[in-house]
Amino acid sequence: MPEIRHTSVAPTRTQRLPPGAAIEAHRHDDHQIVYAGRGVLAVTTGAGSWVAPATRAIWVPAGTVHAHQAHGEIQLHLVGLPADENPLDLATPTVLAVGPLLRELIIAYTRSPGGSTPERDRLRAVLLDRLRASPQEPLHLPSPTDPLLRTLCDILRADPADGRTLAELGRAVGASDRTLSRLFRNDLGMTFPQWRTQLRLHRALVLLAGNMPVTTVAHRCGWSSASAFIDVFRRTFGHTPGTHSRS
DSSP states (O other): OOOOEEESSOOOEEEEEOTTOEEEEEEESSEEEEEEEEEEEEEEETTEEEEEOTTEEEEEOTTOOEEEEEEEEEEEEEEEEOTTOOTTOOSSOEEEEOOHHHHHHHHHHHHSOOSOOHHHHHHHHHHHHHHHTSOEEOOEEEOOOSHHHHHHHHHHHHOTTOOOOHHHHHHHHTOOHHHHHHHIIIIISSOHHHHHHHHHHHHHHHHHHTTOOHHHHHHHTTOSSHHHHHHHHHHHHSSOHHHHHHO
């Protein structure tokens, strides 16, 4: 197993990541806000993955081992906060909605990181106020710990468009749909349809970041039509996938 890099201070900065670039697993003694102003960023921990387009940021608590994966050209904005300062009172990674004002605050604060000045302190205070007001988004795709469930989830990760029912998938892995339903609830905290929808949305964001047409994304991710995909995407993210792909 590769050694996990440890950096005591979480950096505050802006950096570019080319498509497909990765930042290996690491941890900070500080909290960190991770925001991709362009492209789609995936953050992965031992508990699962979080995917965020330009309308979302990811809160990574101090001490969390995490890795980044860029999908599309990424303009990455990082905000580090001391471990004793948790304005959101969150102990687990969380996706937060980013409105126009918060977006500009994050960009401005990370564009020229430096020491404390009255102007910069005021900018930081407003940024934290807007973070506290940001809605939390249920965009976590948890990773199973149960071996049976892990096998099933790997099948769907390999092909999110796989439309088999839970009973049909159960026959492939050697378990009843009742057993699998219980495992989804107990191990992942969600139902099978909820987990599969999350998986499909995560994959859709990745494909859209590669400028794939919306209709193609819909079919590759298992929706019966582009309109059905657009409806779910709009209800989840507040805008259409076409708007997202142009951001």
